[in-house]
Amino acid sequence: MQVNMSCGCFGSLLSKKKHPPQSQLDMGGLPSNKKIKLFSYIELKSATDSFRPRNKIGRGGFGTVYKGTLTNGEAVAVKVLSAESRQGLKEFLTEIDTITNVRHPNLVELIGCCVEGSNRILVYEYVENNSLDRALLGPNSDTTKMNWATRSAICLGTARGLAYLHEELEPPIVHRDIKASNVLLDRDYVPKIGDFGLAKLFPDNVTHISTRVAGTTGYLAPEYALHGQLTKKADVYSFGVLVLEIISGRSSSKTVWSEMGKYILEWTWHLYEQGRLKELVDPALEEYPEDEVVRYMKVALFCTQAASVRRPSASQVVEMLSRPIRLNEKELTPPGYMEDSTRMSMGSKATNSSNLAFKDSSRIDSTLFTSNPVSYSEIVPR
Numbered sequence: 001m002q003v004n005m006s007c008g009c010f011g012s013l014l015s016k017k018k019h020p021p022q023s024q025l026d027m028g029g030l031p032s033n034k035k036i037k038l039f040s041y042i043e044l045k046s047a048t049d050s051f052r053p054r055n056k057i058g059r060g061g062f063g064t065v066y067k068g069t070l071t072n073g074e075a076v077a078v079k080v081l082s083a084e085s086r087q088g089l090k091e092f093l094t095e096i097d098t099i100t101n102v103r104h105p106n107l108v109e110l111i112g113c114c115v116e117g118s119n120r121i122l123v124y125e126y127v128e129n130n131s132l133d134r135a136l137l138g139p140n141s142d143t144t145k146m147n148w149a150t151r152s153a154i155c156l157g158t159a160r161g162l163a164y165l166h167e168e169l170e171p172p173i174v175h176r177d178i179k180a181s182n183v184l185l186d187r188d189y190v191p192k193i194g195d196f197g198l199a200k201l202f203p204d205n206v207t208h209i210s211t212r213v214a215g216t217t218g219y220l221a222p223e224y225a226l227h228g229q230l231t232k233k234a235d236v237y238s239f240g241v242l243v244l245e246i247i248s249g250r251s252s253s254k255t256v257w258s259e260m261g262k263y264i265l266e267w268t269w270h271l272y273e274q275g276r277l278k279e280l281v282d283p284a285l286e287e288y289p290e291d292e293v294v295r296y297m298k299v300a301l302f303c304t305q306a307a308s309v310r311r312p313s314a315s316q317v318v319e320m321l322s323r324p325i326r327l328n329e330k331e332l333t334p335p336g337y338m339e340d341s342t343r344m345s346m347g348s349k350a351t352n353s354s355n356l357a358f359k360d361s362s363r364i365d366s367t368l369f370t371s372n373p374v375s376y377s378e379i380v381p382r
Helices: 005-014 041-047 089-100 132-137 148-167 222-227 232-248 264-273 290-303 314-322
Strands: 056-060 063-069 075-081 110-116 119-125 183-185 191-193 336-338 344-346
Touching (some): 041 075, 041 119, 132 183, 148 183, 148 232, 222 336
Antiparallel strands (some): 056 063, 075 119
């Protein structure tokens, strides 16, 4: 499709009209007092030097991200979307407008967008230290900058951003893709969840996660990977895996744990049962408060329990990470993790019954795990 660049970001709507100033655009029927910023394709092409490969700073299933510099000198991240939204232009812009007005210190700010012809482009704030996976898990990572104070702040900040999406917005946003590459770090290593709006902009069946990947022990909650049951608790599960990666300094998708080649959740539960959780800690962390680090790992296990009803909410996670409370481990049950594209496994010990092992997720019944409200913490005596 040939695009008439002179029509601006909304050429399809305004092609038969004389172009008014951008401040007067009705944005496809939206109120004109909204704060969404509109970019033309040619403006973003210029900002990224024609989307040159050297300016590419990231790539995912939803699109490719380029570093760009606007005419006023502001650095931005320009995401050229590759997935097709089923929404019409007006609906797409309505969602963009909603997301643009979401503000939180632990969410990447969406500055504006361009919708021109078949192009769908999002413009985000530029975050200096790129993504967590590069800073911590990448081949050129510098773990000397990732001390425990930094790592714990990343865990807590990410949890706060997630709690905001889940519990302070109406309607709430389920991210669908919490992972290390979607947690960005600013110049002070403050975490910012990225791509949080893409869950709203695209239908549930549009995702970069393939069936093959969904069948591994990565970030996907079993009920989501196998049955498409997407809830806030799926995000909580992914966050729990992320915490274990941050503490261990290793990727969840690789079977590098012990000589048995276990995945991170399986190995963490094995260490928990044997009282050896400290063995999971990244050797690069030479000094750290042992009690706090162990508490974080146990919180991660609460987040990744096989039955979604047993996982805490994001706000409960914030509380569990924020204070040196004693966790109610009597309520902790094994994690659920994928062995392959069709099977799901659990650890070998549950709260009320030992030696529980489920290979077929269809046999998992949440009533096996809870009949009463779950208590995640106990009162610590003074």
